Amino acid sequence: MPETSATINNPVIPGFYPDPSVCRAGEDYYLACSSFEYFPGVPIFHSRDLVHWTQIGNALDRPSQLRLPPDTTSSGGLYAPTLRYHDGRFWLIVTNVSGDGNVLFTATDPAGPWSDPIRLPAVHGIDPDLAWDDEGNCWCTVAGVSQIRIDPRTGETFGESRHLWSGAPGAKAPEAPHLYHIGDYWYLLIAEGGTERCHGVSIARGRTPGGPFEPCPANPILTHRGTDHPIQNTGHGDLVQGPDGSWWMVFLGVRPHGGTPGWHVMGRETFLAPVTWVDDWPVVGEVSPAMAPPPWPLEKPAAVPVRDDFDLSELAPGWISPRSRPAQNHTTKERPGWLSLRARGESLDDPEVTFVGRRQQHLSCRTRVLVDPAEGRGGVAVRLDEEHHYEIEATPGQVQVLARIGPLRSVVASHPTAPGAVVLRIEVAATRQFTDARQGPDTVSLGVEDAQGTFVELAALDGRYLSTEVAGGFTGRVIGAYAAAGTVHFDWFDYEPLDD
Structure with missing residues (x-):
């Protein structure tokens, strides 16, 4: 039964569940995370309220989908999936840095089974994203940040890869791009600063999927760099709109503990924050361990399997x-x-x-x-x-x-x-x-x-x-x-x- 609550606990998915990507299908939300050298790969979660998440499967649960050779290094393997719902299907794209490069999977049910991989040998770079324009073209954007048009059903590419926007001048590691068509603009969301204490999220907008892109004057729109906030390394975000029209961001962060310099032991975890819009720019709200819930009834949380x-x-x-x-x-x-x-x-x-x-x-x-x-x-x-x-x-x-x-x-x-x-x-x-x-x-x-x-x-x-x-x-x-x-x-x- 739905419940009401004055606060919600952050992280919404605790533990080693980094690089969250989220989509909504009707009233249901689905989320995927990186899994690196572990098998099965890419855990898939379901929620009805963005707060309580239940793992319903792993997208890559067969050897035919995921090859991780014995010499795969720890922290190798699968990096930064993007999960999208389009044209009645779920689409998942991810980089296997230890084997097949960029690969794409589809499913009618996000709990599985997912297809065998569609390989994308001409898509170079990690952290791939998928977005469709009004003409049905599918654009794949990767860290760097560059973009190429693809056929997601075959893996074929069209034309040459083109550079888009790489965040603040001189910023380290522009990565985790996500492209959205919201209102009159195409928005390009990226992470920058590296995934350590200087991590952050920045955004730019343009009139077409390929830009040119104008950076937000308030960039980075999310970061805890240079603060003593209990949640650090905040970045690698993804936006989703609720059924009531409100906007939210899932992103990774860590909870360092102990003395100096502070140690995080559970890896990068999945957090949630509200987003409002001012002058056609997203503004990320307060991020805290206990924060105000979405403006809809919360589902009763599932019991933690003990x-x-x-x-x-x-x-x-x-x-x-x-x-x-x-x-x-x-x-x-x-x-x-x-x-x-x-x-x-x-x-x-x-x-x-x-x-x-x-x-x-x-x-x-x-x-x-x-x-x-x-x-x-x-x-x-x-x-x-x-x-x-x-x-x-x-x-x-x-x-x-x-x-x-x-x-x-x-x-x-x-x-x-x-x-x-x-x-x-x-x-x-x-x-x-x-x-x-x-x-x-x-x-x-x-x-x-x-x-x-x-x-x-x-x-x-x-x-x-x-x-x-x-x-x-x-x-x-x-x-x-x-x-x-x-x-x-x-x-x-x-x-x-x-x-x-």
């Missing part, structure tokens, strides 16, 4: 794996009611590790997993990439806490366990009081539960080393189960948000 008992034949859409997920290595069918993982790589350092995880979505959270290591070696991990991860690993009769930080790999602690299955536990506690400018953003505690369910902490590690500011790249933390030798079985996986 526990997966692996009773279904297929994994839920929120589960992801690095680069690929071969059925013979990841299955819920071998032992009914259990997730069975068969090892490929020998550790989380290996790009081909057998790992199934979900994004960390809360500053503080608790993860509990029941693992049976009788046939192998494995456990539960907090992963940022191959060189930055913490894990607690079980073998028959023993568990170990392991840490990989850059070139250093260490066994932090060991502990004997009783024979049989064991409950492994990871708790992430955000730093609440800052007594030192160097204080990290959170503490990651790893341990086991004893027979009475009491947490036996084996190690408490500084969370800054699993942050973008330390590791680099574009992704965020993923917490999941893995196998490093033999076959490891997991009965359930429980992720519990704690007070943020």
Whole structure:
């Protein structure tokens, strides 16, 4: 049932869900995000109110759609999709920087199935956008910023690519272009300044899809650079109009925590802000962790899935794996009611590790997993990439806490366990009081539960080393189960948000 609320929580999609692109079909909104080196790729969300979002699938969920070779680097893979609804179909265009370049997919139902890829070999550049003019021509605009006309059904291009507008003179990384026909103008929205603290959104307008474009005198229309705002790196926006005629922007941002320089650990997240129009220019309203909701009733939020008992034949859409997920290595069918993982790589350092995880979505959270290591070696991990991860690993009769930080790999602690299955536990506690400018953003505690369910902490590690500011790249933390030798079985996986 619809509900009313004085405020809404930002981010509207917490966790590693960057580069949001949104469209509306009737009274329904759909949103896509970047997924980088993870498979399946490009998560798809649905909402009726722009505030409460539910993941309904992944657009690229078959190997025929998404090729991520073993040498795909972390933060490689899929960059910056654009999702549009046109002529009764959904269209998705994205760049695979580790394989096929720019590729396009279509669907009649955004939950899937999506088509096999339509390749665009003559479209060069990342962050592709799609827009149709009144004559039915489809224009593809890419970072840089340049544009070319395409046939989205075949991938054929027409004419030469032409430069449009690259934002403020000397600004770094003009990217994430989106083109809209609103009223009397064509608007070209871009991100600039790089996706770090100087990130921002700027806009220009012209009378035709190809310009010439006049920059907005108030650019950037969104940025938090040079401020102490709790939401930083704001940029990479997309506009959408509500059924009541109001306008909104989804965009990425981060929530840095800890001392100086501040560390964000969950990657870039999806935020929402209202937009008004003044003199035919968009004005982005206040961005805050708690903000006024849209002027329509909010849907009742869906319950956050806390526990997966692996009773279904297929994994839920929120589960992801690095680069690929071969059925013979990841299955819920071998032992009914259990997730069975068969090892490929020998550790989380290996790009081909057998790992199934979900994004960390809360500053503080608790993860509990029941693992049976009788046939192998494995456990539960907090992963940022191959060189930055913490894990607690079980073998028959023993568990170990392991840490990989850059070139250093260490066994932090060991502990004997009783024979049989064991409950492994990871708790992430955000730093609440800052007594030192160097204080990290959170503490990651790893341990086991004893027979009475009491947490036996084996190690408490500084969370800054699993942050973008330390590791680099574009992704965020993923917490999941893995196998490093033999076959490891997991009965359930429980992720519990704690007070943020």
